[in-house]
Amino acid sequence: MRPVQQPAAQQPWTHIQVLIDKLDDRPLRDWYAVQDVEHGWSRNVLTNQIMSRLHERAGAVPSNFHAQLRSPDSELAQQLTRDPYILDFLDVTEPVAERDLEAALMARLQDFLLELGHGFAFLGRQWRL
DSSP states (O other): OOOOOOGGGGSOHHHHHHHHHHOOOHHHHHHHHHHHHHHTOOHHHHHHHHHTTHHHHTTOSOOOHHHHSOHHHHHHHHHHTOOOOOOGGGOOOSOOOHHHHHHHHHHHHHHHHHHHOTTOOOOOSOOOO
């Protein structure tokens, strides 16, 4: 059996610097290192995940997935139901109605598609499937 490298040994030095600079807690630093290696984050994504406190959201919803599903499926189901969503990019500072949240999301999506330029189109909102 071959020894497996620790997550920190699999990361670029800039990622290790982010972990050291942003996190004082060793177990938390190790958790983010494992997640970084597993998901292949860029340095900016790693920084964003730390700043948005991903460790508090990941798998935070109580469930019985581990008891009812096999290991890979239970972990995937738990990741799919993590809570809450971080929508900082919408610049919404107070609780909003679902309609207002949809409008903010669609405005950002429309801006993004238009920014892509030639070959992309925004056809409209709420198309019936």
